[in-house]
Amino acid sequence: MMTNQNIPCPACGTAIQIEINQLLSGTQFSCPSCGSLIGLASEGQPLVQEMIDKLEEIKNNSSKKPDKEK
Numbered sequence: 001m002m003t004n005q006n007i008p009c010p011a012c013g014t015a016i017q018i019e020i021n022q023l024l025s026g027t028q029f030s031c032p033s034c035g036s037l038i039g040l041a042s043e044g045q046p047l048v049q050e051m052i053d054k055l056e057e058i059k060n061n062s063s064k065k066p067d068k069e070k
């Protein structure tokens with residue numbers, strides 16, 4: 001499964017490519033544009049949490065069986 005995601009830099013809005021697994025293990029990612037660090041310990045945390053929630057939702061949805069037969 002692809003775990004690469006783009007999240008917008010909280011400082012300048014540039015899309016930063018991050019890898020969820022690395023993020024969860026504490027790695028920080030730096031914005032290519034302004035150099036801000038994104039990580040679980042940074043101000044990007046709510047954003048990251050939201051993104052993880054969204055991923056979980058997608059995962060749950062895709063593992064559900066299609067409901068169309070009814």
Ligand SMILES: [Zn+2]
Binds near residue numbers: 013036
């Ligand atoms: Zn930035």
